[in-house]
Amino acid sequence: MVNKRPVVQKSMIDGSLGYLLRSEGPLNLDMSLNSGQAFRWRKVDDVYEGIIYGKQVRLTQPSKEEVFVFGPASRELAEFVASYLALDIDQSDIEERLAACGSHLQKAVELSSGLRTLRQEPWETSIAFIISANNGVANITRVIENLSSSFGDRLEGPFGAYNAFPKPEQLVSAGHDGIWSCKAGFRTRGICEAAAGVLDGSVDLELIESRSYEVAKKQLIALRGIGEKVADCILLFSMGKYEAFPVDVWIERIVRLLYFNGSKLSHKEIRRWAAEEFGDIAGFANQFLFNYGRKFAATSLKRDEIAARAGLRDPDTL
């Protein structure tokens, strides 16, 4: 799955110095940064500004399989960016294998070719997806921003001041009230406990990452605010466990519609089905199916219409 190291070279675009990263296969930077995996990227024209490993970066996609990292980025940072974007993953191979899984996946891949599964930082990703529980993307983004501006380090970057995502000790000293004031709601307790655990060492995210998918998932689920779905998101988006298949409302809808004629199906059954169907690349399939499901929603394909398409009389069975 992982082939060559991505090519990183010093370069210049429109008079700006920086590094050019070459991707292994299709890449759609815009889609990859705005597909609900990451919550802190801001777009201005065709330039994306974000924070990777605490460093402020600006990216753009000058051509089909390239990313430009605006200077003054070091080679080391450029390589972090390449790793974050998972440019070393052979995306052509992934997309071909998924397309071979059937016409639905083929369409889903066609729709979102170049959608990468990012390799983010486990700590920030864990908190972000604890926040995601029964929440909308706009709200999740707002809470993460509130936490960062209230408790993260205020830093001067090459493109202006910015706030790093708070470290565990910063969230611990923020306390329950501090986190609550960031509008985290009932997820506050989970955030507090996760921060305390990581700080005192009883929760070791690196160690969890080094375990098998099954063991790592059990250890994550032991934490408050992390259930099956959130654990799978953390495992997939930050720990390279590509067999993880997070099942949320969107995945449930699209899987039921495309593969089960709209009939009811428990989340457990969906996970089992995905493991059977996609095996070690279920996580990539999940990303494409999720985008596919969201696309339906964007084109105002609501419950009734989905039901009609699936040939159902009762949209309530959806």
Next chain:
DNA sequence: CGCCAGGTCGGTC
């Protein structure tokens, strides 16, 4: 007012 959002938890049966 209602329902929904990249769900989880602590009850029940």
Next chain:
DNA sequence: GACCGACATGGC
């Protein structure tokens, strides 16, 4: 095991 209501918050 499985099902169910409560849970903060904001948008529509």
